Amino acid sequence: MTETQASAEPVTADGRSTLLEARDLHVEFAARGRRARAVDGVNLAVGPGEIVALVGESGCGKTTLARTLLGLERPTSGSVRYGGTELSYRSRALKAYRREVQLVLQDPMGSLNPRQTVYEAVAEGPRIHGLPDEREIVASALARAGLRPPERFFLRYPHELSGGQRQRVVIAGALALDPKVLIADEPVASLDASVRGEILALLLRLRDDLGLSALVVTHDLGLAWNIADRVAVMYLGRIVESGPVEQVLTAPRHPYTQALLSVLPESPERVVLTGEPPDPTRIPGGCRFHARCQVLASGRAAEAGVDGRCRSEPLAVLPAVPAAQAACHYAQVAEADA
Template sequence: MLEATDLHVEFSGRGSRRARAVDGVNLSVGAGEIVALVGESGCGKTTLARTLLGLERPTSGKISYDGTPLSYSGRSLRTFRRQVQLVLQDPMGSLNPRHTVYEAVAEGPRIHGLPDEEAVVSSALARAGLRPPERFFQRYPHELSGGQRQRVVIAGALALDPKVLIADEPVASLDASVRGEILSLLLRLRDDLGLSALVVTHDLGLAWNIADRIAVMYLGRIVESGPTEHVLKDPQHPYTQALLSVLPESPNRIVLTGEPPDPTRIPTGCRFHPRCQLVAAGKGTEACTTQPLQVLPATTDPQVSCHVADLVGRDRK
């Protein structure tokens, strides 16, 4: 349904340097599939999501929807955004406090000139789990709970009957008791409506509960991807192993040193090697610091971009 091919997004940095926020990404989201894009803050997840939505133009590479390359003309983008909708992290920040629930959900249908506005709004609210929908029409965001506000945001996306949702940290601002309800809603929308979704998150526990596939991003590039069970039960990349180690059930905590490098100064060789626990323990190879790794293709098969993982894989064979 939605695919990025050899995608690069750069921004002006200090002096003449360019920040490579997305540095060669191939990623696809299939029909009725939920893909989790995980990684630390600053790794390029949100920039990639914004580019997939057409909100940022790639420096090079392309975005395709349903096999057709995305055009950035006004009419084409308008049509595209009916099919691919965004669900933001903070519902209180994304809802206008002066607009009622009805006005918030009706905004999209009005922009796109959809008929039967009230029926569209009622249907969207009901599908988002706010029933009976008429009871919420005249309420304002401050009169709702956090979970209800997030459901209104989701209803606003559903009002345009999209095929793909891009959810940026959709439960990060919610209480633990409400998070499960919103995740169950996303799964139900996938099952009932055939929706596809890209869920951007730093929480591997969330990804485990909701995603069919996981793509792990570090410093602008996908470093490991594959079916959720495969990636999370047998992580191959040291970065994925470190992310998983912070989960409560993990027996061994891996503490990474430092912060992700400046995207204007991406390290030579493997971009993770300055923080890699295997390199720090002397288990790396010379290639880790000198030899660049290939960009991973868009595939549903398990794959990893790591000199040490490749070496271990050859030894096992």
């Protein structure tokens, strides 16, 4: 890591300092002779002991953003900062960083080697980092992940475990390095409904007991409601709404957030989005959501006098601030008139 210290660090909803931050982040890939803007200007901050949910449809860029925050992808421009210091991509610096920021994948069967015992799987990280007292570290990590007594699981193989137990082994592998931040990519998507609640409760307990921070990547706003302190809604490479989870999910201002919420069982009205998210090599002008926007299609944007702006005037990139905010011409006019 460099010694460059971030200035004017954003704060979390309760005034604490930022731990992990994306600052004006852009990530592009070559695609069919064009440049795909997978992450197209993102500011995002996670504070100590805070859980932030990153929500959006498949293809919106949230997994690319998560991989970039882990140092697995290099940004085209902008920066990743940890503890106020810009991430360095030298191998030694990345190795030290990944001890602090650990990944938890959605598919435990895919991330666990079927030929490795549970002990070997959890011990892999400590061995890479040359940590002493390996057996004690593995036992402690398994116990903290809810696999007790840990010695009972040492010699088991992944196929001998339930889905929930396998996910706990994956979490234990992350905990073995005593990280400060977990980045969990759809951590319960592959689990039965009966087990999902147990894993979410485990993540909350780790936050309370160890002070862990987490960025939870999900398409499920119901999961965000149950686990997160703050939520960031992503569409076509950019955060379009963010803020405290209760405020955003009880009074969503962006039409995209409203549509995502409408699929929940308790939603009074279903919003059906037409089409798929646009090609990230051809991001539309104006509001990037306007081609699928139910507010524009219904005529409400025209009644508010913003339909032309929706189609032609780009919206500013949202800053990483704790207050609720939305990148939407219609929402901005509605708030000004309220």
